Amino acid sequence: MTGIKKIRLKSSGAGSRRSNLLLLLLWLGPILFLSLFFFYPLVSILRTSFARAEGGVLSPFIEVLGSASHRSVLWFTIWQALLSTLLTLIVGLPGAYLLARFKFRGRSLLQALTGIPFVMPTLVVAAAFNALLGPHGWLNLGLMELFGLAAPPIRITNTLTAILLAHIFYNTTIVLRMVGDFWSHLDPRLSGASQVLGANRWRTLWHITLPMLMPAIITAALLVFIFDFTSFGVILILGGPGFATLEVEIFYQAISLFNLPVAAALSVLQLTCNLALTMAYSRLASRLSRPLEVRPRTYTQRRLTGSTTRWMAAIIIAVLLVLLIAPLAALATRSVTRLQPERGQQEAASRGLTFDFYRQLGVNPQQSLFYVKPTTAIGISLTYAAATVVLALLLGLPASWALARDRQALVSRLLDPLLMLPLGTSAVTLGLGFVVALGELPIDLRASPLLIPIAHTLVAFPFVVRSLTPALRSIRPRLRQAAAMLGASPRRTVRHIDLPLVGRAVLVAATFAFSISLGEFGATAVISRPEYPTVPVMIYRFLSQPGAMNYGQALALSTILMLVCGGGMLAIERFRIADVGEF
Amino acid sequence: MGLRIDQVTKAFGGTIALDGVSFEVESGEIVAVLGPSGCGKSTLLAVIAGLERPDTGDVAWNGETLLGTAPYLRGFGLMFQDYALFPHMNVFENIAFGLRMMGMDKSQVNARLEEVLDLVGLHGFEKRDISTLSGGEQQRVALARSLAPRPKLLMLDEPLGSLDRTLRERLLFELGEILRNLRQTAIYVTHDQEEAFAIADRVVVMNEGKVIQVGTPQAVYAQPTSLFVARFLGLDNLIRGVARIQDGATLIDTSLGSIRVDGQFEGELTVLIRPNAARLHAEGELLLKAQLLERSFRGTICRATFLIHGERLRFEFPSDVMLEEGKTLLLSLDPKSAVQVLR
Numbered sequence: 059m060t061g062i063k064k065i066r067l068k069s070s071g072a073g074s075r076r077s078n079l080l081l082l083l084l085w086l087g088p089i090l091f092l093s094l095f096f097f098y099p100l101v102s103i104l105r106t107s108f109a110r111a112e113g114g115v116l117s118p119f120i121e122v123l124g125s126a127s128h129r130s131v132l133w134f135t136i137w138q139a140l141l142s143t144l145l146t147l148i149v150g151l152p153g154a155y156l157l158a159r160f161k162f163r164g165r166s167l168l169q170a171l172t173g174i175p176f177v178m179p180t181l182v183v184a185a186a187f188n189a190l191l192g193p194h195g196w197l198n199l200g201l202m203e204l205f206g207l208a209a210p211p212i213r214i215t216n217t218l219t220a221i222l223l224a225h226i227f228y229n230t231t232i233v234l235r236m237v238g239d240f241w242s243h244l245d246p247r248l249s250g251a252s253q254v255l256g257a258n259r260w261r262t263l264w265h266i267t268l269p270m271l272m273p274a275i276i277t278a279a280l281l282v283f284i285f286d287f288t289s290f291g292v293i294l295i296l297g298g299p300g301f302a303t304l305e306v307e308i309f310y311q312a313i314s315l316f317n318l319p320v321a322a323a324l325s326v327l328q329l330t331c332n333l334a335l336t337m338a339y340s341r342l343a344s345r346l347s348r349p350l351e352v353r354p355r356t357y358t359q360r361r362l363t364g365s366t367t368r369w370m371a372a373i374i375i376a377v378l379l380v381l382l383i384a385p386l387a388a389l390a391t392r393s394v395t396r397l398q399p400e401r402g403q404q405e406a407a408s409r410g411l412t413f414d415f416y417r418q419l420g421v422n423p424q425q426s427l428f429y430v431k432p433t434t435a436i437g438i439s440l441t442y443a444a445a446t447v448v449l450a451l452l453l454g455l456p457a458s459w460a461l462a463r464d465r466q467a468l469v470s471r472l473l474d475p476l477l478m479l480p481l482g483t484s485a486v487t488l489g490l491g492f493v494v495a496l497g498e499l500p501i502d503l504r505a506s507p508l509l510i511p512i513a514h515t516l517v518a519f520p521f522v523v524r525s526l527t528p529a530l531r532s533i534r535p536r537l538r539q540a541a542a543m544l545g546a547s548p549r550r551t552v553r554h555i556d557l558p559l560v561g562r563a564v565l566v567a568a569t570f571a572f573s574i575s576l577g578e579f580g581a582t583a584v585i586s587r588p589e590y591p592t593v594p595v596m597i598y599r600f601l602s603q604p605g606a607m608n609y610g611q612a613l614a615l616s617t618i619l620m621l622v623c624g625g626g627m628l629a630i631e632r633f634r635i636a637d638v639g640e641f
Numbered sequence: 642m643g644l645r646i647d648q649v650t651k652a653f654g655g656t657i658a659l660d661g662v663s664f665e666v667e668s669g670e671i672v673a674v675l676g677p678s679g680c681g682k683s684t685l686l687a688v689i690a691g692l693e694r695p696d697t698g699d700v701a702w703n704g705e706t707l708l709g710t711a712p713y714l715r716g717f718g719l720m721f722q723d724y725a726l727f728p729h730m731n732v733f734e735n736i737a738f739g740l741r742m743m744g745m746d747k748s749q750v751n752a753r754l755e756e757v758l759d760l761v762g763l764h765g766f767e768k769r770d771i772s773t774l775s776g777g778e779q780q781r782v783a784l785a786r787s788l789a790p791r792p793k794l795l796m797l798d799e800p801l802g803s804l805d806r807t808l809r810e811r812l813l814f815e816l817g818e819i820l821r822n823l824r825q826t827a828i829y830v831t832h833d834q835e836e837a838f839a840i841a842d843r844v845v846v847m848n849e850g851k852v853i854q855v856g857t858p859q860a861v862y863a864q865p866t867s868l869f870v871a872r873f874l875g876l877d878n879l880i881r882g883v884a885r886i887q888d889g890a891t892l893i894d895t896s897l898g899s900i901r902v903d904g905q906f907e908g909e910l911t912v913l914i915r916p917n918a919a920r921l922h923a924e925g926e927l928l929l930k931a932q933l934l935e936r937s938f939r940g941t942i943c944r945a946t947f948l949i950h951g952e953r954l955r956f957e958f959p960s961d962v963m964l965e966e967g968k969t970l971l972l973s974l975d976p977k978s979a980v981q982v983l984r
Contacts, residue, residue, distance in 0.1 A: 540725040542712040544739035
C-alpha cells in the first residue's frame with residue numbers, strides 16, 4: 059500500500075513538472091505583454107509619484123485612510139458599484155434567457171443593438187441621456203408640450219438615478235453576451251428532468267439552471283462590478299460635482315491638484331480592492347464550474363410559441379429597448395433635428411429635419427491642419443479595432459487555455475488574478491505611466507501607431523480570457539480523449555475539438571475586443587497622434603468647441619460610430635472560419 | 642503476437658484501481674473483461690489506451706512496450722461507455738474524424754465511410770445531427786467511428802450498457818458478427834455475463850482490481866474456481882462442507898449428506914451445486930427429499946426453490962415439468978456433473 063503510494067506520488071510529480079512547463083509556455087506571451095505594457099508603466103508612475111511624498115512612502119496612505127472625505131469616497135465607490143451590478147444583473151439575466159433559448163426574427167439585430175452602448179464614449183452617453191431625459195430632452199419636451207408645463211418635469215441630471223441608469227445602459231450587454239452564450243449551450247433536457255421530478259419552473263431555475271449558469275453569472279458580475287467600481291466619465295459628467303468614485307478622485311488629485319503621492323495612494327487602494335475581489339472570484343469560479351454536456355444552439359433554441367412566452371419576450375424586449383436603445387435613438391434623432399436657430403437665421407426656418415450636421419462633417423471651414431474626414435477617422439478606428447481583436451485573441455487564447463486546462467497549477471493560480479488588474483487599474487494613472495515609462499524603452503513606442511491597439515488590448519485581453527475560460531472549462535475531458543483515441547495529436551485536438559466547441563465564445567470575445575477598441579477614449583486621447591484621430595477623439599474635438607453646429611456634428615459623428623459598431627458586431631456575428639462559429 | 646498486460650498496478654490517491662493485472666490478447670481474439678462496477682475495468686482500458694499511466698507494470702504490443710507512446714500514436718480504438726460523440730459534428734464528420742487525422746484524402750474517406758456505414762447499417766444518416774439520434778443509433782455511430790480507422794485493437798467500454806433489452810440482444814449479435822468478420826482484435830468490457838459469454842473467445846473475470854479467473858466462456862461457467870466467480874455468474878447453490886479421504890476417494894460431508902467427488906481435498910470448503918443438475922427421479926446415487934417453496938416461470942425453463950435439509954437450493958427444469966408449490970418431492974443428483982468444489 060505504501061509502496062504504491064510512493065510510486066504514484068513520484069510519477070505524478072514528473073507529470074506535473076511537464077505540464078507546468080507547458081503552462082508556462084502558454085503563459086509566456088501574456089506575461090511578456092503585461093510586464094512590458096502594464097506592470098512596467100504602472101510601477102514607473104507609482105515610483106515617480108511616491109518619490110514626491112515628503113513623509114516617505116507610507117505618508118500618502120496615512121493621509122488617505124485618515125481623511126473622512128476619502129473614506130466616504132471609497133464607501134460610495136463600493137456601494138454604487140454593488141447596486142449598479144445588482145441592477146444590471148436584474149435587467150440582463152431575463153434578456154440573456156431570451157437570447158439564449160429562443161429563435162425569433164430580429165434576434166441578431168437585438169443582440170447587436172444591445173451591444174452598441176458598450177462602445178459609446180462616456181461623452182456621447184452623457185449626450186444621449188441628455189437628449190432623452192435632460193431638461194431639453196425628448197421626454198421633457200414631450201411632457202411639457204402635452205401638459206403645457208413651463209418647466210421640465212423630469213430632473214435627472216446630477217442624480218444617483220442618472221449614474222445607475224448609465225451603468226445599466228453600459229454594462230447590460232456584458233451579462234447578455236456572457237451569460238446568454240453560456241446558457242444557449244446548456245442542455246434543456248436537464249430542466250425538463252427537474253420538472254419531471256416535481257420541481258416547478260421557479261424551483262428548477264433556482265436549483266438547476268442558476269447553479270449551472272453560476273460560472274458565467276459571476277464572471278459577468280465581476281466584470282460589471284469592476285467597470286462600475288472604476289467608473290469615471292459617467293460619474294464626472296452625469297453625476298456632477300456631488301459624486302466621486304476613487305477614479306474621479308484620482309483624476310482630481312493628479313490633474314487638478316497635482317498631488318501625485320495621494321493620487322498614487324488612491325490608485326494602489328483601488329488596485330488592491332480589485333485584486334482582492336478578483337482573487338475571491340477565482341476561488342469561487344473554479345469551485346463552481348464543472349464540465350457540462352454542451353449542446354449546439356440549433357438543438358437548445360426554440361421558436362416563440364404560446365401567448366405566455368410571447369408576452370414574456372415582449373416585456374423583456376421592451377425593457378431592453380427602453381433602457382438600452384431609447385437613449386441611442388434619442389441621440390440619432392437629435393443628430394438630424396435642429397432645435398435652436400443658427401446664428402443669423404430665422405427661427406421659423408430652422409426648426410425641423412436637417413442633414414446639415416452630417417454635411418458639415420465633410421467640410422474643413424477653418425482649414426485646420428488636423429482636420430480629418432469622417433470616413434478617414436472611421437477607417438483609422440476600424441484598423442485599430444481589428445488590430446486589437448487579433449492581438450487580444452492571440453494573447454487571450456493561450457492564457458485561457460492554460461487556465462482551463464489546469465486551474466490548480468501554481469502558475470495558473472498566481473497569474474489568474476493578475477490578468478484582471480488592467481481592468482481595475484486607474485486609467486489616469488496608467489495613461490500617465492505610459493507617458494513616463496514608454497519613453498525610456500530602447501524603441502520609443504510613444505510615437506508608434508501600434509501603441510493604441512496595445513493600450514486597447516490591455517482592456518480587451520481580460521475580457522477575452524474571461525469569456526473563453528468558462529467555455530473551455532465546460533468541455534468534457536472525454537471528448538478530448540475520444541479525439542486522442544482516433545489519432546488526433548494534442549495540437550489537432552485543440553484545433554478540431556476545443557476551438558470549434560468554444561467558437562461562439564471566441565466570437566463573443568472578439569466582439570468585446572472590437573467594441574472596447576472602437577469606443578475607448580481615455581487612453582486614446584492621451585496617446586493618440588493628432589493626425590490619426592479615432593472617431594471618439596473626433597467627437598471629443600467637436601464637443602469641446604462651442605456652438606450648436608459643433609454639438610450637432612458631435613451627435614452626427616456619434617450616430618455614425620453607433621452604426622459602424624452595430625454593423626461591425628453584425629458582421630462578427632455572421633463571421634465564419636472553418637468550424638469556428640458554426641456550433 | 643498481440644497485446645500483453647504485465648503486472649499493471651494503478652492507484653488513485655489511496656484507492657487501488659488495478660492490482661497486478663496480467664493477461665494477453667492474441668491477434669484476432671475477442672477478450673471480454675467481466676466484473677462488477679468499480680472493479681477497475683474502465684481504468685484498465687484507460688491504461689491500455691494510454692490515457693492513464695500505470696504506476697508499475699507494462700503494456701506491450703507485439704512484444705514492444707507502449708508506455709512511452711502517446712494515446713494518439715498507439716493506433717488503438719476505444720468506444721466509450723457514453724459514446725463521447727463530438728456534439729459539434731454530424732454523423733459523417735464524427736465517423737470521418739479518425740480518417741482525417743490519418744491524413745486520408747477525400748475520396749478515400751468517402752469510400753471508407755461507405756464501407757463502415759454499410760457495416761453498422763447507418764446509410765442515410767450522414768447529415769444527421771448527433772443530438773437527434775436515438776441511443777441505438779448513437780451506439781452505432783460510436784462503433785463506426787472507432788472501427789473506421791481500422792484500429793489494431795478495439796476496446797469497447799460497456800458499449801451496450803444503456804440500451805434496452807431487445808435492442809441490446811440484437812446489437813450484441815450484430816456486434817459479435819461485425820467483430821468476427823473483421824477478425825478484429827478486441828477487448829470488450831462489461832458487467833453482464835451474458836454479453837461477455839456471447840461475444841468473447843476468452844473471458845477475464847476481475848474483482849477489486851485483480852484478475853480472478855481467465856478462460857473460455859464454457860470453462861469459466863463450467864468450472865468457476867472461486868466463490869466470487871460463482872456468485873458473480875449467478876451460481877448461488879453454495880453449501881459448506883468438510884472433506885475427508887476414505888478408501889482413496891474424497892468424501893465431503895455436507896448437510897445434504899456425504900458426497901463423493903474427484904480430486905484430493907481436505908478440510909472445510911464450499912461446494913457448488915449446479916442449478917441444472919437435478920432430476921425428478923426416485924433413484925440415483927444422491928437422493929434428496931426436497932420441499933418445493935416457490936417456482937417462477939422463465940420462458941423455456943422454470944426455476945424452482947427447494948428446502949432441502951434446511952438449505953435453500955435453486956434448480957432449473959424444462960418448463961413443461963409439472964411442479965406444485967408446497968409439495969415434497971424426491972430429487973436425484975449425479976455428483977460427477979452436479980457438484981464442484983470451490984476453494
